[in-house]
Structures are given as structure tokens and as C-alpha cells.
Amino acid sequence: ESASLRLVGGGSRCxxxxxxxxxxxxxxxxxxxxxxxxxxxxxxQLQCREAExxxxxxxxxxxxxxxxxxxVRCMGHEANLTLCNTSLPESALMAG
Numbered sequence: 001e002s003a004s005l006r007l008v009g010g011g012s013r014c015x016x017x018x019x020x021x022x023x024x025x026x027x028x029x030x031x032x033x034x035x036x037x038x039x040x041x042x043x044x045q046l047q048c049r050e051a052e053x054x055x056x057x058x059x060x061x062x063x064x065x066x067x068x069x070x071x072v073r074c075m076g077h078e079a080n081l082t083l084c085n086t087s088l089p090e091s092a093l094m095a096g
Contacts, residue, residue, distance in 0.1 A: 003068075003082050005045055014048035017055070020068035020081070027068025029081075032056070037076035038084065045080045 003020050010016025018029040031038065039051035071087030078084050 003080070005042060005081060007042075007046070009063075014043065014046060017057070017063060018042055022068055025066055025068070027066040028063050029072065030062060030067055030070040031072050034072070037074040038072050038081070040076050041074045041078045041081050041084060 003022050006019050006021070006026070007013060007016035008019055019026045020029055021027075034056050035054045036051055039054040043049065043051040069081070069086055072081060072084050073086070074081070074084035
């Protein structure tokens with residue numbers, strides 16, 4: 001079961017800041033090394049076109065609320081973001 005993703009605050013459903021739905025809550029995805037590999041996986045999962053850019057907003061612009069994922073490291077070919085390496089334990093990802 002892959003976690004639900006959404007992009008918020010952008011111009012379309014394929015643009016914006018990433019949030020992940022788990023355990024009944026939408027949480028932020030925080031990552032200081034977010035780059036095109038991760039963006040590509042997200043765009044694939046949301047059935048958007050190729051990723052055009054990976055945003056790395058400064059900390060004050062990252063929003064508030066619970067953190068759903070952090071430290072995501074993708075190779076770029078994963079089918080969904082939860083298959084990438086993250087710094088959350090896998091058991092937390094499987095819940096929900």
C-alpha cells in the first residue's frame with residue numbers, strides 16, 4: 001500500500017509543496033537534500049509529467065504541522081516515494 005501524496009500551494013495538482021497522508025493526517029515532507037530524483041518519483045506517482053524542478057524552500061516557508069517524512073533519498077526509478085530510503089522506520093510507513 002503506497003502512501004497518498006499531494007502537492008499543495010502550487011499552480012496545479014502537479015505543482016507545489018509535497019505532503020504525505022499517513023495515520024489519518026497530512027504531513028509535511030522535509031528534506032534538506034531534496035532534488036530531481038525525489039521530484040521525479042513524486043511526479044510519476046501522481047501521474048504528472050516529468051519533474052521540471054525540485055523546490056527547496058527556506059525553512060520559514062516549509063509550512064507548519066506534523067512531519068510525515070524526512071530525509072528522503074530516491075534513485076529516481078522507484079514506483080512511489082515510500083520505496084525510497086527515508087529516515088523514518090519502515091513500520092511507521094506501513095501503518096495506515
